[in-house]
Amino acid sequence: MIPFLIKMIIGIALMIAGVVAGVAWIGFCFGSVIxxxxxxxxxxxxxxxxxxxxxxxxxxCTTALSRD
Known part of the structure; x- marks a missing residue:
């Protein structure tokens, strides 16, 4: 049960970090036109x-769901 929760928390954190980094990266890229x-x-x-x-x-997240 504990490894399942840890994997889910890390997976959700990675998804959130990916979206935040992606939005910041696109904002940075389109901020500099050249x-x-x-x-x-x-x-x-x-x-x-x-x-x-x-x-x-x-x-x-999917590996955590499929293993338990």
Missing amino acids: GVILILIFAPPLLFAPFGLSIMGLAM
Whole structure:
């Protein structure tokens, strides 16, 4: 029961951190016009890079649910 709760709490925290970091990153990128133009031209996947934390959190939550 305790490992389940710990995994769920860590998973939810990672999802929240991913969303917060992603929104802050997109705000930073679009705040600097030259930066977002360069990112969109040379590395479009880099624009959504911080949202990977949310995927890791979701994976941790699903493993916690499937094991117990």
